[in-house]
Amino acid sequence: MNSIQNPAYVAGMEARFAAAARHSRMVRALRVAVPAAVLLALASIVLIQVFVNPFQTALAKLPVDMSNLVVSGTKITMETPHLAGFSTDQRPYEVWAKSAIQDLTDPDHVELRTLRAKVMMEDKSTVTMDARTGFFDSKQQMLDLRKDIFLQSSTGYEAKLSQAYVDINKGTVTSDEHVDVKLLNGTLTADRLRIINSGEIVRFEGNVVMNLIMDSPPAPEPEPEPAPPPRTRSVTGKSSNTK
Secondary structure (H helix, E strand, C coil), X not given: CCCCCCHHHHHHHHHHHHHHHHHHHHHHHHHHHHHHHHHXXXXXXXXXXXXXXXXXHHHHHCCCCHHHEEEECCEEEEECCEEEEECCCCCEEEEEEEEEEEECCCCCEEEEEEEEEEEECCCCCEEEEEEEEEEEECCCCEEEEEEEEEEEXXXXXXXXXXXXXXXXXXXXEEECCCEEEEECCEEEEECEEEXXXXXXXXXXXXCCEEXXXXXXXXXXXXXXXXXXXXXXXXXXXXXXXXX
């Protein structure tokens, strides 16, 4: 009994109990901290895959002057973007805009504001289209143009539309709304427009009205007046009298 009540023995026992208690608390803490750390690491990986990778993919698909980027939530706004590429048959195209907006959750689509698109056609002519707004599908290479569209061909004709779809790969322009066209020798209005086969065929449909300006034939040149006949001198001979 004296050995149990020895102060040194009691102090040693208390120290061992305290160490055991600290070990138990550490084990309990690790049981919580280790799974939490694993979950945090997994959450970080998920966030990187969900946010960072689409962010980088979206930036890679944008026309890629990074100097004027604004990020708001899941949307990126870029000032004065420029996109250039080739169709499937290697015809070049370019798209400019005052600004472009892309949602990170939809990286294949870009909203364009105050834009210009230029596409080379099969015959090496070019078609330039200006519009107030538009949407570009980078996967399908489709342009959906809206509001105040002005189409101009290097071959000389012009058109004003309010809506048009441009399939860059197929080289087609289609519109199901009213179109006003300025031709080389007149004007034309129609309800629908179809530019097919990279500009090989231009078709107008529905209430087509054409006004042609016929060139007046040149006025005939006046015939030259006949030259006056040459003047002749009459010579009067004097008869001589014979004596």
